[in-house]
Amino acid sequence: MAHFLRSFTSAPASCFIFLLRPDSIYPSLDLKMQTPKAPPGSPISTLFEIRQTPHCGRAVFATHDIPADTVVFCSDDLTLSVLLREYRREVCAQCFGYEHGRNLKISDPAVGFAFCSEGCQNKWREEVGEIGVQAWTAVENLVRKRGREDCEMVDVDLPRPKPKDITKAWEGVAAQAALIRVARHGDRISEEVTEETKVERPAQVTKQHRKALQRALLSPISPDVMSFCVSGLLWRYSKPGDWERVLTLIPDTTPYHNIADLQAFTRSYLHLLAVLPLPLLDFVTPETLFILSARDSHNSFGIRSLEDEGSEFFGYGCWPAASYFNHSCAPSLEKIRVGRMWEFRAGRDIEAGEELSITYLSGEERRLSRGKRMIILMNNWGFECGCERCEVIY
């Protein structure tokens, strides 16, 4: 099932399909080195550097000989992540720990997550903050009321919506969104009314506004899409200075898999406007939600089980620094998840000047023939692989 969800976009920005970054991304050039300044959030190490390439956009190259098994980089910059609902009881929301499908010891039904230890639970609550706890509680209340409804399964063969379809879909919910905002802000103003101030209830909140909000609450929900949005919105809210890390990732201008996926996002937008805590509402905009999807697509990693070649797909997340490594079917690096962090190790001896690459293919997919790998890479990530292994004609 996971393959039909957003999982199939879960890989870093790939080669071949992207144009070179505009110069404006690099405001200052070190003329002596002829190397552009590293973009915010990019990986930094004395073992490698990031360079532009003629055909593959930016890529990471070794600056020294690196012996096999050397830890080349650790990416601990998780920004947004989604833990699929079907795994919420079995996978720790903080460290993604998994106990072979057993329900974890600590469950936190108010927010809808489980944890492997009190330490993880406390850390999670500390990181999401008070507004985060309120946001997850609000979403959980909505999902619980709706029971087992789930409209996440979509037909992957449908065409991806084009930019004009995307614009039209977001415009299509703008009027209802505006009404919901008035209804919510009306709540805020009326909540602030005290006996002394006796401020009158804002006149603009009418039945029409409340109806728009109710209508949104009754439309079909997409819990995992809502989780994706909430995770990104909370991250933007709590770490505004880090937003640039996401903006420097290479965007996908058509990030929605099909029209149903796009509609799940526009509906989730209205759901979130209707239920999220008021301090978050200013961030709940089509622009922010689109940026999150556009940067997540092709840039996130699947969060998989650490055993059985990662056969269990728990969800996915975006680690901006990790997304700088390009794909190869014969990668020079192995990536290993350690809790919430990715560790990149040299899979073999690497010479100075070689590209540091990883694979986007899962364990079993790596063993497929060139033709089958090509199909997977094209369908899931939209590029034709030109790595050395694919260049060899079988």
Ligand SMILES: [Zn+2]
């Ligand atoms: Zn844990």
Ligand SMILES: [Zn+2]
């Ligand atoms: Zn290849």
